[in-house]
Amino acid sequence: MRNLIAVVSGALFGIGLYLADMTNTVRVQGFLDFLGNWDPTLAFVMGGAIIPMAVAWAMTRNRKPLIGGAFPARPEPKFDRRLIVGAILFGMGWGLVGLCPGPAMASLSFGGIGGLVFFAAMLVGMRIAPKVSTLLDSKPAAG
Amino acid sequence: MIEIEWIWGLIGGLIIGCAGAVYLLGNGRIMGASGIVGGLVDGTGRSLWAERVSFIAALIIAPAVLIYFSGRPAETNLTENWALIVIAGLLVGIGTRVGNGCTSGHGVCGISRLSPRGIVATLVYIFAGAVMVVALRSMMGGL
Numbered sequence: 001m002r003n004l005i006a007v008v009s010g011a012l013f014g015i016g017l018y019l020a021d022m023t024n025t026v027r028v029q030g031f032l033d034f035l036g037n038w039d040p041t042l043a044f045v046m047g048g049a050i051i052p053m054a055v056a057w058a059m060t061r062n063r064k065p066l067i068g069g070a071f072p073a074r075p076e077p078k079f080d081r082r083l084i085v086g087a088i089l090f091g092m093g094w095g096l097v098g099l100c101p102g103p104a105m106a107s108l109s110f111g112g113i114g115g116l117v118f119f120a121a122m123l124v125g126m127r128i129a130p131k132v133s134t135l136l137d138s139k140p141a142a143g
Numbered sequence: 144m145i146e147i148e149w150i151w152g153l154i155g156g157l158i159i160g161c162a163g164a165v166y167l168l169g170n171g172r173i174m175g176a177s178g179i180v181g182g183l184v185d186g187t188g189r190s191l192w193a194e195r196v197s198f199i200a201a202l203i204i205a206p207a208v209l210i211y212f213s214g215r216p217a218e219t220n221l222t223e224n225w226a227l228i229v230i231a232g233l234l235v236g237i238g239t240r241v242g243n244g245c246t247s248g249h250g251v252c253g254i255s256r257l258s259p260r261g262i263v264a265t266l267v268y269i270f271a272g273a274v275m276v277v278a279l280r281s282m283m284g285g286l
Contacts, residue, residue, distance in 0.1 A: 002169075002170055002191075002193075002194050003193050003194055003197040004197075005165060005166065005169035005170050006166070006170065006194045006195070006197040006198040006201070007197045007198070007200070007201040008165055008169075008201070009162045009163070009165040009166040009169070009170075009174060009198060009201075010162070010197065010198035010199065010200070010201030010202040010205070011162075011201040011202070011204075011205035012158050012159070012161055012162035012165065012205075013158075013159055013162035013163075013174065013176075013198075013201075013202055013247075014201065014202040014203065014204075014205040014206045015155075015158055015205050015206060015209055016155045016156065016157075016158030016159035016160075016161075016162060017155065017159060017206070018155070018206040018209060018210070018217070019151055019154055019155040019158065020151055020152045020154070020155020020156055020158075020159070021148065021151060021152070021155070022155065023206070023217070023219055024218065024219060024220055025219055025220050025221050025222070026220040027148075029276055032269065032272040032273045032275070032276040033273070033276050033277070033280075034273050035273075035277055036276075036277075036280065039148075040149065040152075041148050041149055041151075041152040042152070043152075044149045044152035044153045044156060045152045045153070045155055045156035045159065046156065046250060046251065046254075047153070047156060048152065048153040048154070048155070048156020048157040048159070048160060049156040049157070049159040049160035049163065049250075049251040049255075050156075050160060050251060050254055050255040051156075051157065051160055052157060052160030052161045052163070052164045053160045053163045053164055053167075053251055053252060053255035053256075054255040054256075055164065056160075056163065056164035056167045056168055056255075057167070057255055057256045059168060060167065060168070064171070065167075065168065065169060065170055065171030065172075066168060066169045066170070067169065067170055067171070068171075069171045070171060071167070071171050072171070072172065072173055074256070074258065075258060075260050077258075077259040077260060078260070079259075079260065079263055082241050082242060082243065083242050083243065083260060083263065083264055084242075084263075084264075084267060085238075085241060085242070086237075086238045086239065086240070086241035086242020086243065086264075087238065087242045087249075087263075087264040087265075087267035087268040087271065088238070088267060088268070088271045089234050089237055089238030089241065089242070089271075090234065090235055090237075090238025090239045090242055090245060090268050090271070091238070091267060091268030091269065091270065091271025091272040091274075091275070092231075092234050092238070092271050092272070092274075092275050093230070093231040093232065093233070093234025093235035093236075093238060094231075094235060094246075094268060094271075094272045094275075095271065095272030095273065095274070095275025095276045095279070096227055096230065096231035096234070096275055096279065097221060097222055097227055097228055097231040098220075098221070099219075099221070099231065099232075099235065100176070100177075100235060100239075100245050100246045101176040101177040101180060101235065101239055101245045101246075101247075102176035102202070102245070102246065102247050104232075104235075105176065105180070105199060105202050105203055106202055106203065106205075106206050107206070107217075107219045108203045109203060109204070109206065109207035109210070110206075110207070110210060110217040110218070110219070111219045111221060112219070112221070114219070114221040114222070114223065114225075114228055115219055115221060117225065117228050117229060117232070118221070118228050118229075118231065118232040118235075119232070120232065121228065121229045121230075121231070121232025121233050121236065122232040122233070122235050122236035123180075123184050123236060124232070124233060124236060125232060125233040125234065125235060125236020125237040125238075125240070126177070126180070126181045126184040126185060126236040126237070126239070126240050127184050127185060127236075128236075128237060129181070129185065129236065129237045129239075129240030129241050130185055130240070132237050132241050133240075133241050136241065
């Protein structure tokens with residue numbers, strides 16, 4: 001059951017990303033190009049995705065997941081170095097070529113060798129990320 | 144190619160939101176692309192490996208099937224600069240794991256539950272991405 005739900009969710013996610021043209025790097029970079037010829041599509045995608053998700057979060061009250069267990073607890077509003085540095089590094093990579101993890105996987109079947117190379121490099125990055133996190137934690141706070 | 148871009152953005156976004164809602168209400172988990180694949184890569188998510196592999200397989204295969212049967216065009220327009228692709232992949236891999244989320248986890252799932260961490264991370268990575276796009280254009284005279 002758990003894996004079937006994951007298949008349904010993954011399939012919807014991939015089809016949604018493709019239909020919204022989020023697998024097209026030009027469109028994603030166009031959204032980030034606020035000073036140039038700005039493409040608002042990504043904002044519509046985000047807005048559209050947030051609607052069913054907000055309903056889902058509301059439905060988690062007084063209820064359990066279908067397969068049992070508990071819903072994820074609200075994270076502490078903690079803005080540590082990991083969150084900020086991680087978001088900066090991710091944003092830089094995202095802006096460089098216009099791919100983030102979801103679309104990178106959704107486009108693997110038609111993204112050519114470049115898409116495969118990006119995916120492989122992303123996996124390597126994920127593999128060394130825990131070391132970067134440790135490094136960030138050990139560094140004394142600046143200023 | 145696509146006539147009314149924002150309509151497709153909205154439709155795709157709604158489908159993405161439904162994907163996240165299915166994952167949350169069904170399995171009680173947050174649909175974050177970087178977390179689902181990252182947990183496999185660094186070993187932190189081994190206990191739920193089958194769920195993760197199911198999600199990723201469907202995410203890759205579903206758009207391929209849709210493209211095959213619909214005959215719609217599919218093009219990522221990814222840069223052909225290999226150095227950029229590798230650097231961006233590494234940055235996205237490291238950044239999403241250090242910062243604990245990407246566009247789907249922090250963006251779609253975080254903002255929809257008004258998570259301060261998700262909102263801050265999203266603002267930071269969009270800003271970093273926008274700076275990168277502007278820098279790219281001024282350095283290379285185009286994307």
